Amino acid sequence: MEPPAPLNANPPTEMYHVEKTAVLHAPDGPNIDSSISPDPDLNPELAMDLPPLDTSPRGWLTVVGGFACLFVSFGWATCIGVFQAYYTTHQLANYSTSAIGWIPSVETFFLFLGVPIFGGLFDHLGPTILLVIGTVLHVGGLLGLANCQTYVQIFFAQGVVSAMGTGAIFVAGTTAVGTWFRDRRGLALGLVSAGSAIGAVIGTAVIPVLFDGIGFPWTMRAVALTYFVLMIVAIATISRRPQAASHSPVPFHISQLVPVPLLKSGPVLALAIACFFYFFGVFIPYNFIVIEAQDDGDGERLANNLLVILSATSTVGRVMPGWLGDRYGRFNATIAFTLFSVVLALGLWIGAPWRTGRIAFAALYGFGSGTFVSMVPTLVAQICPDMSQLGTYLGAVYIVIAPSVLINQPIAGALAASGERDERDSYVWLKVFCGLVMFLGVLGFVAARAAYLGHSGKPWKWVKA
Structure with a gap:
């Protein structure tokens, strides 16, 4: 018998299941003996004292806590359309749409920028400290926002302080869940990310009513x-799954807060670039569908209902891709759902620029685009060879995503302002831009899948991945 092949630090294929003989089979790759794997769960002797993967009650409790984390982080960030529309007619009525667009853009940017910073800290400190830091920043920022009147005050309280808190909360919630699951990781993170959809539904439905009722x-x-x-x-x-006693933690280095060296890995770089382009466009409808409806004559409440519909259908769109991904491949599910979102943006959103068309688009786009919250952490966990470094790997991807969400809303605002208001659809170039950059993201996911599988010359080759 030939000796086992050496373990690659960045294996090109996913380890799908563990046989009773403790030998893994990776499609299109070598058989890997568990005795040489750094993952203690692949060695029965090391795994005996660890809580079970996928079935531990502590893991499912962490899913409950992660749901709450996504409710208050991404659920809050998804309400950007409510504030874009409100500021336009209230505190910041004298500012242009593009200038106001910088507030939600910077808010989302700092949420994503917090991922590499807090991701490296998660690997060494665990989730609790990050949750406390995030709570202080996010809740404190919102209390400060309550007293803000000027552009600079709103920008700093909402766009910087609160947003950095959401970054810490998001990292702690998603990364902790990722350590407890393997075969059901897509489903678990899908349930967690459903918290963001529920948070967005409640936020977009209740916050405008409270604005009118209590100010x-x-x-x-x-x-x-x-x-x-x-x-x-x-x-x-929330808790992080314990590590084996024999596992030697990697010494902390300040460079882990900016984990650029991980981008030298082909799958990590390809996934990061894919996410950059997809996130460049995916948030645009969340912000501008309300403004478009108001410009077309819909009242403020009626226009805001579009965002409620979009957020409600995204609940299913958060959970279903993860559930399907566990069965048919997480890259495969991501590619299918992101391509569906592109078709909606370039087809339905452009083709039906009236009230009924916008309602249909909001319902379907929420379902299709919901994958952007749940599947990115799932894919990062899939290409991460060691769960003790999951936070750092997550940070490497999100440090590339962050610039896209910083500039997408101002660019979209400029495109929206450039349209002729007497045209059939003055937002058409904004919609074209949204669909095209997301399509580049879909191509990036195809490339990332090929790089992960190790046959980049045949990205169309079917395999569960």
């Missing part, structure tokens, strides 16, 4: 109190 300051205080209670639940339930 902006007390609305922000009510949101801050709600998020504080949910973060108490998260802190009480």
Whole structure:
């Protein structure tokens, strides 16, 4: 019998299942003996004292806490359309759409920029400290936003302080869940990311009503109190799966807060570039579908209902791709759902620029685009060879994503302002831009899948991946 092949630090294929003989089979790759694997779960002797993967009650409790984390982080960020529309007619009515667009853009940018910073810290400190830091920043930022009146004040409280807190919360919630699951990781992270959809549904439906009923300051205080209670639940339930006693932790280096060297890996770089382009476009409808409806004559409440519909259908779009990905391949599911979103943007959103068309687009786009929250952490976990470094790998991908969400809304605002208001669809170039950059993201996911599988010359080759 030939000796086992050496383990590659960045294996090109996923280890799909563990046989009773403790030998792994990777499609199109070598058989890997568990005795030489750095993963203790692949060695029965090391795994005996560890909680089980996929079935541990502590793991499912972490899913509950992760749900709360996504509710208050991405759920809040997905409400950007509500604030874009509100600021345009209230505190910042004297500013252009593009200038106001910088606030949600910077907010999303700092959320994503926090991922590499807090991802490296997660690997060494665990989730609890990050959750406490995130709670202080996010809740404190919202309480400060309640008293803001000027552009600079709103920009700093909402776009910087609160956003950095959401970054810490997002990292702690998703990364901790990723350590507890393997075969059901897509489903688990899908359930976690459903928290962002529920948070967006409630936020987009309730916040405008509170604006009219109790005013902006007390609305922000009510949101801050709600998020504080949910973060108490998260802190009480989230834990990281213990590591084997024989596992030697990698010494912490400040460079892990900016994990650029990991981008030398082909699958990591390809996945990061794919996410850069897809995230460049995916948030645009969340922001501008409300403004488009208002410009077309819909009232503020009716226009905001589009965002409620979009957020509601994205609940299914968060969970289903992960569930399907566990069965048919997580890259495969991501490619299918992201391509569906592109078809909707370039087809339905452009082809039916009236009220009924916008309602149909909002419902279908929420379902298709929901994958952007759940599947990116799932794919990062799939290409990460060691779960003790999952936070750092997540940071390497999100450090590339961050610039795209910084500039996408101002660019979209400029494209929206450039349209002729007497045209059939003055937002058509914004929609074309949205669809094309997302399509580049789809091509990137295809390339990342090929790089991960190790047959980049045949990206169309079918295999569960």
